[in-house]
Amino acid sequence: MGELAAFMILSLVTLIPAVVVVTSSNIVRAALSLVPTFLGVTGLYVMLQAEFVAGIQVLIYAGAITVLILFVIMLTEGGTGVRTRQLNDQVPLGAMAAVWLAFVLIVIFTRTGWPTAAGVLPAYNVVAVGNAFLSDYVLIFEVTSVVLLVSLVGAIVIARRED
């Protein structure tokens, strides 16, 4: 009962600001609405007992990516972006596509019998994640550093003024 209530509240905390993110005509408000969405998703992770991912979600999404997005809004259109038209001519088409996709996905998800396994998650999941990264997924781990390097170099080259 309590679990269901918590799940409903967190879903609403995730989805309602997400609606604002995609529909608000004020770009800064849309960007700030990302924060409750990300925090709601954090709550969902916690309910799924993925504590470490939840912490990272707050740190990276709410603390870093949102800040980056806000910076770019301030640096490009600033508040003038508040008064320009934000939606293009594809609104009906886009809405139709989104609703259709949602319908298809929900039908598929409810119809499929997922092979659920009753097991317990490792209680201290930072240790489990660390072990996984340093043993089974070590290649992903090392490639990630190269991806980070490439995106750092690429973004600096693109963003820097040529002079």
Place this chain on the structure above:
Amino acid sequence: MPKVLLDWFYVAVFAVVGTLMAVLPLVVVWLLAPRADLPQKTITYESGVIPFGQAWAQFNVRYYLFALVFVVFDVEVIYLYPWAVVFRQLGAFAFAEMLLFLLVLLVGLAYAWRKGALEWV
């Protein structure tokens, strides 16, 4: 209830109660404080001069470069957390893996340094 859920249940309650207690003084102010609507009062402060132009102006790209380097290194740090917890059980191999990981990123830092992305001119 598993410990994880109970822990974060407390966090959620703290967030809600904290918000209420932070809003409470605002309500008290709304009840207590005087209100007088003078047009001059809502003018933003600009050292006593009537504000001109658009306050929501554009800023320098330098701010963006710092935010960029920050995001990349913040992501790097999230991989250090699980490593820091387990590396002593896994021994020298885990240390070597992290050394490689960090060396690649130090190349990135050196590049950013060299290209002047860390420079505030």
Place this chain on the structure above:
Amino acid sequence: MQVGLTSYLIVAALLFCLGLYGVLTRRNAVAILMGIELMLNAANINLVAFNRFVAPAAVAGQVFALVIITLAACEAAVGLALVMAAYRSLETIQVDEINLMKW
């Protein structure tokens, strides 16, 4: 009532479709990137939910979620750098006004 795998998948699907709607209907390049972030978050919810309900002993889903968060950060960094570059040379970040390559 228990909250099962399907409930999480439905929430993720709704979030994904909201993101898709944002990507399809926004003019502002930054807003399009925001829609993409929503979609990536939806994918992450799925991964973590599958981890929890399908294979709880292994943490593969959480590991993938972390990798996707990393990729999302990289995507945001590079994508927003492109936005900045476009703004510098074209003075706009409305994607339907960036049409120099049409002809």
Place this chain on the structure above:
Amino acid sequence: MPWLIELLKAIGLAVVIFTFLAVVAAMLGVYLERKISGWIQARLGPKHIGPQGLLQTVADTVKLLQKEHITPRHADALIFNVAPVIVAVAALLDWVVIPFGKLGDRVLVVRDINIGVLYFAAMSSVIVIGIIAGGWSSNNKYALLGGLRSASQMISYEIPLALGILWAAMVAGTLSTVGIVDAQVRQGSWFMFKLPSPIGWFGLPFGILASLTFLTAATAEVNRVPFDLPEAESELVAGYFAEYTGMRFALFQLGEYGEMFGMAAVATIMFFGGWTEPHLQPYMWLLVTLGCLVVAAVILTTGLRQTLLVRPILMLAGLGLLLSLVMFFGTRAGLSQVLPSLMWFLAKMFALVFFLMWMRWTYPRLRLDQLLTLSWKVLLPLGLLNLLATGFVLTVWGR
């Protein structure tokens, strides 16, 4: 109904911690700041309301409660009102994982979350959002500039801060705050001075380096001098809260002081042994007593006693004298725990807060380029190298 009990407990604790923050961090913190700045600048500081001006900040709060809330024209009213609440709540949430002491076998902590220090880092990174939102929504040039500056400073120092946190987590082998203190109990000394045996004292340079990195980053993270450019009164009016009046301004202050005390508390936990009592031989405590006596005697017998500046030093010497005497007799009597652990935690935290205030009123402000250089070109490489070196030492010898 067990969940109802937990709910009531959680609400009660939240109210207690929020009150603690409002009274100790904000009111007492601001009072101490004024008093200490007064002494350092050879003034008296608040004096009239209450004994030694102790009630001055209470009076200030009452005054702020009566002030009108002005929302500037063309401001985004919704965001403008929400921003201070974000900052205050994020500062409150920090305190969920901070252990205050130990009562019997129970640790006095709200919840010992598994990812404790990561949680702390995550919560303090949310504050940036509140600051940008406040700066932007004011529709004021100073506020926006201050907000952006503040944000770029805070994100720059978040990495060195995380590296300091990681260092302690790495040495303790856990992210839980209680676990970190327990690890220091097990090895019998603070992480600042010693690493786990067999390394012991050879860990001293690493510990000092890590704690200095963390403290520097923490000072910058809470926007205090020498890193207070975002609020630089003389150039940016007041930075991101230039347009905030009355209680909304007070909420920003609450968040800022709460965060400062939170940083001091986390530093205490990670590097200074948290709630544990320092274990020294009785003769060492006697030496401390003598040192305090000498300082007090020099001040009282020479012309120095005429100056206001020596007051805090005299006060500290008196406190040190009292403490070390109690400790001397306690350890002589063979007590395992002389003073309650809560007192040690608060003493260490207040010592760090005093240190931060002392710095604030002693150093000039850095320039923006110096600030960013310090973070990216000094603290970040230094923190990373320190982490790697300590990791190397622990891998080779620490097994």
